[in-house]
Amino acid sequence: MSKRTVELELATPGVDAEGRATRVPLTEAAEPGLAEEHMLVNIGPQHPATHGVLRLVVELDGETVVRCIPHLGYLHSGFEKLGEYRHYNQIIPLTDRTDYLSPMANNVGFALAAEKLMGIEITPRCTVLRVIACEMSRIISHMVWLGTTSIDLGAFTPFLWAFQERERIYDLQEMWTGARLTTSLTRVGGLMADIPDNFVDKLRDFIRTFPKTLGEIDRVLTRNAVWAGRTQGVGALTAAEAINHSLSGPMLRASGVAYDVRKDKPYLGYETYDFDVVVGEHGDVFDRYLVRLEECHQSNRILQQALDRLPEGPINVDDPRVILPSKTRAMSDMEAMIFHFKQVMEGVKAPVGEAYVGIENPKGELGTYLVSDGTAKPVRWRIRPPSFINLSALPRMAQGHLLSDLIAINASVDIVMGEVDR
Amino acid sequence: MTSLPPVPGAVRTEVARDGETIVFVQRERLLEAMTWLKETPGQEFDYLVDVTAVEFRDRERPLEVVYFLRSLKRRADIRIKVELNAADELAVDSVFHLWQGADWLEREVFDMFGITFRGHPDLRRILMWETYAEGYPLRKSFPLRGRFSRAEQVRQALNTNPEANYSLEELSIAEAAGDLPDDMRDRLRRGERGVIPDPPNP
Numbered sequence: 001m002s003k004r005t006v007e008l009e010l011a012t013p014g015v016d017a018e019g020r021a022t023r024v025p026l027t028e029a030a031e032p033g034l035a036e037e038h039m040l041v042n043i044g045p046q047h048p049a050t051h052g053v054l055r056l057v058v059e060l061d062g063e064t065v066v067r068c069i070p071h072l073g074y075l076h077s078g079f080e081k082l083g084e085y086r087h088y089n090q091i092i093p094l095t096d097r098t099d100y101l102s103p104m105a106n107n108v109g110f111a112l113a114a115e116k117l118m119g120i121e122i123t124p125r126c127t128v129l130r131v132i133a134c135e136m137s138r139i140i141s142h143m144v145w146l147g148t149t150s151i152d153l154g155a156f157t158p159f160l161w162a163f164q165e166r167e168r169i170y171d172l173q174e175m176w177t178g179a180r181l182t183t184s185l186t187r188v189g190g191l192m193a194d195i196p197d198n199f200v201d202k203l204r205d206f207i208r209t210f211p212k213t214l215g216e217i218d219r220v221l222t223r224n225a226v227w228a229g230r231t232q233g234v235g236a237l238t239a240a241e242a243i244n245h246s247l248s249g250p251m252l253r254a255s256g257v258a259y260d261v262r263k264d265k266p267y268l269g270y271e272t273y274d275f276d277v278v279v280g281e282h283g284d285v286f287d288r289y290l291v292r293l294e295e296c297h298q299s300n301r302i303l304q305q306a307l308d309r310l311p312e313g314p315i316n317v318d319d320p321r322v323i324l325p326s327k328t329r330a331m332s333d334m335e336a337m338i339f340h341f342k343q344v345m346e347g348v349k350a351p352v353g354e355a356y357v358g359i360e361n362p363k364g365e366l367g368t369y370l371v372s373d374g375t376a377k378p379v380r381w382r383i384r385p386p387s388f389i390n391l392s393a394l395p396r397m398a399q400g401h402l403l404s405d406l407i408a409i410n411a412s413v414d415i416v417m418g419e420v421d422r
Numbered sequence: 423m424t425s426l427p428p429v430p431g432a433v434r435t436e437v438a439r440d441g442e443t444i445v446f447v448q449r450e451r452l453l454e455a456m457t458w459l460k461e462t463p464g465q466e467f468d469y470l471v472d473v474t475a476v477e478f479r480d481r482e483r484p485l486e487v488v489y490f491l492r493s494l495k496r497r498a499d500i501r502i503k504v505e506l507n508a509a510d511e512l513a514v515d516s517v518f519h520l521w522q523g524a525d526w527l528e529r530e531v532f533d534m535f536g537i538t539f540r541g542h543p544d545l546r547r548i549l550m551w552e553t554y555a556e557g558y559p560l561r562k563s564f565p566l567r568g569r570f571s572r573a574e575q576v577r578q579a580l581n582t583n584p585e586a587n588y589s590l591e592e593l594s595i596a597e598a599a600g601d602l603p604d605d606m607r608d609r610l611r612r613g614e615r616g617v618i619p620d621p622p623n624p
Contacts, residue, residue: 073549116440246523353439384472392526
């Protein structure tokens with residue numbers, strides 16, 4: 001009994017009666033004059049804790065952040081401009097490179113918007129396969145987030161476990177698309193390839209064993225005093241603030257707003273799946289961690305249901321103006337050859353108009369806004385970048401926290417600079 | 423065309439191919455319309471999804487600034503557009519004070535299209551660096567490969583003075599803290615922040 005008490009005392013330093021982390025205020029009284037000595041510190045653009053090429057200029061009062069001014073654009077590649085010079089199917093490889101931690105979900109987002117613009121209905125098998133692609137991406141992205149964030153906060157073990165699970169999904173992704181990162185999975189009106197033979201078995205194997213790792217990570221982190229002390233009450237945003245800052249995805253839900261595009265504006269038949277929207281309470285770094293961890297469980301549930309219902313049938317729509325004919329047919333059939341030629345040389349034409357489709361990406365709502373003037377190339381291809389918009393709340397969240405908390409807050413946003421800068 | 427919605431300053435409506443309602447609003451009354459949409463009971467568009475702009479290949483067509491609004495309470499969306507003639511001044515009122523999420527979104531539109539948002543507290547370039555001198559990349563008049571040659575871009579990157587990498591806000595913090603080097607302060611006083619010096623003659 002006494003041993004138990006000692007453990008509890010050791011395990012909760014810096015935690016107040018309600019279990020929230022207590023913060024030691026800056027010792028202004030002990031060291032007068034310290035407050036006047038403001039300092040500018042430049043973090044990044046090349047620093048592992050900024051998760052890419054983000055540069056933060058921080059005004060410090062002692063160790064407290066007075067102002068945090070992010071500088072972006074080091075990875076700006078002008079994807080949106082490039083897209084105006086390409087056919088719809090040629091844009092799909094560009095979407096891989098925006099949020100490169102969930103390439104398959106980006107491919108799906110773009111294809112859905114292009115199909116909405118052209119008025120194409122995809123096949124049932126394609127719909128389910130795209131759901132599988134999206135949820136696999138969510139697991140990859142959340143595992144990378146969990147691993148890198150735990151490293152930022154000094155926990156090394158979960159990093160290895162998370163990356164091991166990520167690697168297993170990457171293997172599946174490689175089986176399916178031939179690539180680990182640049183998947184280019186979708187085509188307008190279908191998919192680049194059907195799943196290979198033993199894919200379903202391997203994915204079922206993953207689904208069966210993945211919750212065990214999640215449970216281990218949960219046991220190592222959730223009740224860990226260091227983890228709780230560094231994340232609880234740090235960078236908290238209320239629901240009203242989160243809405244006002246246009247946050248989306250796990251960042252919005254951690255603040256207690258139950259908005260999930262999959263439930264509230266369903267696409268790919270998500271309304272027919274049985275899963276829960278994970279909502280936090282305090283909107284701090286700890287709740288964002290809990291939300292993402294639980295979302296992995298929910299993704300696992302969705303994957304299970306998707307595999308159970310995966311129908312047989314074609315993956316592409318039956319429309320020779322949209323889908324490339326097979327090479328054999330193009331070489332033997334006159335009509336197929338003409339369609340092949342016209343698609344490669346002229347592209348798929350979209351009718352005049354515009355379409356916006358938002359999908360629930362791991363980082364938040366990924367919107368694709370396409371405007372067409374009737375030609376095969378979009379007039380405007382706009383990506384609503386979830387991590388760009390989530391990051392814009394960083395100066396607000398970091399204010400008044402310690403410099404070391406800034407690292408935790410920045411990690412909790414889950415940015416990927418390829419998407420922030422595009 | 424159906425009857426106009428009761429949005430202040432509404433000019434006409436359209437339906438997008440995804441089924442969403444688009445309301446075109448007079449430029450002068452944008453802020454009034456947005457305030458109305460956000461605060462009127464029954465509308466309550468409390469969430470700003472995105473702000474962007476569109477320029478068409480047809481140069482005669484006006485530019486459009488597009489606002490995607492969402493009511494989280496009613497789970498409803500609406501799209502608001504403002505048309506700007508390229509010949510006129512490209513400026514609209516900022517909605518920053520209604521939704522703080524507009525901060526970086528409006529900065530990006532300014533950076534990429536050169537559209538000014540009046541009343542934005544910190545309107546400066548965000549993806550391109552602040553002393554970028556080639557223009558606005560997403561305008562149709564901007565060539566795909568940029569205006570300057572690769573050699574000129576490298577020369578400029580190598581020759582810029584260090585103060586070009588900091589915003590004026592940061593420089594003023596450094597100045598207040600007494601940390602600004604003398605040569606940087608002198609150049610700033612002479613107004614030479616964005617000036618890239620020619621390389622010295624050999």
